[in-house]
Amino acid sequence: MKSEKKKNIIATLLTIAGFLLVWQLVSMAVDNAAFLPKASVIVLEFFKTFVNPVGKYTMTMHILISLYRVGVAFILATLVGIMMGVGMGYSKLVEAILYPLFEIIRPIPPLAWIPMSILWFGLGDASKFFIIFLGSFSFITLNTYDGTKNVDRELIGAARMLGASERQVFFKVVLPSSVPYIFAGLQIAVTAGWSSVVGAEMVRSDEGVGWLIVMGMNKGNTIQIMVGMLAIGIIGFLLAQLTTLVERRLLAWNDQ
Template structure:
């Protein structure tokens, strides 16, 4: 009686699933490419005098990384701007989140501070520049404080708003289950406020990174803002474009970092 042996590695078709790009993803990838193409075409039409081409910007950026700008390497300018931004931003986080939570949880604190923030909120941070120069001089402290002021209001108000939007039924249910004040804060109030805090952190970081240009007007000798202003003074337009592009790209990276942290810490949000 003959046997039929089955080879273990016989040809069994295995279907490999390939991830298809969604139309939204395709549009997101193609849009920057189309914008670069349009930019290049317009720069050819109007001339490099009025609009520097993407190729010239890339070439100038390479030269700046190699030779620096006014004797300072481009990496040093980037690090200086990041240092000022992160310094003011972290200081804002350390003060704004506790104050926002305190305002949301205590009606008397809210009654005291809400009018103050209502008056300060419409004032652009750049308006405080002369005061900071008078109070702190023209050194790093004044620049960091200007960035701090710009981020602080966004974070504290978003945190306060997050606490106030927590449903009263949720808090009452926790109390009925016997939660004490520490448990109520750690298990209900803070987790429920966290999405609003992250929104404030994203907005605060974006504003902090944008205001660094104004902060570096105060007798700075390093930084992207200083480089842009100095290059504009001497009409070195390719350098100006390099600074602008770098601020945009670094800002995008910083925003994505905060978005990743938000997805990890608020994974339940929107579900």
């Protein structure tokens, strides 16, 4: 088992190394830094940004600011998503009221909301929260809705037989059995929310990893754009790993 794990880690590292090597070779062949900078340059620049500020801050600050925005929006999305999902999954009436509206709003991409969000929430953090919220809440809602709908009827029957009230059935059966679905939703949502950070930070800002890209674009600085992309990729990867870790800890019972 252990050696298999080791093998898998080595395979992962080799893929990444291979990717960087191909990138390096192609960029050397292209030989146009503004079109495709070398992988070595981007990786080096990426590390440099942790020491040398880009704009007002170093990379650490940019990441923390973006994480703060995603964090706030993600918590809101989780609360709203779980409430909506549970409500729609559990009550036919709530489903009838909310589901069609939800399905109409869901396909509108977060980027399309930027103009309205500026109008409604101004240029500050509120509009950024709003965009990231829209980028993540539907995944949580949809998964929670699925989970609540798919509760094993046998389990509800068993609880009822043991004298459980509606309230007890809800809190002791419906909610806990939806948790794996909710977690699956949270996992997609955290990545989706983090991905929409660029869009959110296109709304006038002076900091954040999304800003790095937008500013790089405005200045025609390919290296800054790609450094920003690399930062988003790495942090997104770490966030996904973190949710998996939390999920494994909390959902030991669901581990096959």
